[in-house]
Amino acid sequence: MPSTATITAFQTFVTKTVISSSQMNNTLANFRGHLIPIDPNTIAADSTGSYDLGSTDYRWRTVYAQALNASTATGNIPTWQKVTLAYTSFQTAAASASITAFSLPAKGAIQAVHIGNPTAFAGGGISAVNLTIGNGTDSEKYVVSLAVNTSTIAETYQAIGVEDLTAATNIIATLSATGANLDSLTAGQVDVYFLRGALE
DSSP states (O other): OOSSSSOOOOOOOOTTSOOOHHHHHHHHHHHHTTOOOOSGGGSTTOOTTOOOSSOSSSOOSOOOOSOOOOOOSSOOSOEEEEEEEEGGGTOOSSSEEEEEEEEEOTTEEEEEEEEEEEEEEEOTTOOEEEEEEEOSSOTTSSEEEEEOSSSOOOEEEEEEEEOOSSSOEEEEEEEEEESSOGGGOOEEEEEEEEEEEEOO
16 A cells, blocks of 8 residues: 555656656556546446445545435445425324334334424314324334424434334324314424434
C-alpha cells in the first residue's frame, strides 16, 4: 500500500520516449491504494457489485459525498421507511380497525418508530382516537395506545424487534375510536417512519 494519505496523479507518458521504472511504479501505485478509477472503462474486467472500497485492514478515513446510494441483497443497512396512515383506510362501522402498514421481509428488524406531521383524527361524535402498531400477535409491540385526535404529535419509540427469520411479517396499524364508530371520521392523517434493517 502507498505510505502517504494523499491522492496521486497518473504519470503522463510521451509518445516514443523511454519510460522509467519509477514512472511506471508511481502509476501502478495508484491502483494499489489511493487513486480509484471512476471510469468503468479503465477496469479491464468491470462488473457491478464485484469491487470493494477499502477493506477491514485498510479503511478509508473520511468520505465526502453529495449523496450516498447503498443497497445490499439482504437490506441490512438501516433505512427509514415512511408510511402515511389516513382516516380513509380505517373507516368501518366498528370502534376498531386494523390495516397492514407494510410487510417486513424475513430476518427484518425494526429499530425505531417516529410518528409526526399529523392532521387530527376527528368526526361525528368521536371523542378520542388511539393508534397502536405491532404485528399479528402483539398489536402494541412498537407503538402503545398513542392519542392521534390531536395535531401536535411528535413521538419517537426505540423499538426493537427482530421478526420472523424465515418468513415475512405484516406490521399492523390499529385505530380505535371512543364515542362513535370509525366510519364517523371525516379527517385524520399521520406519518409513521420506521427505522428498519435486517440480519445478515
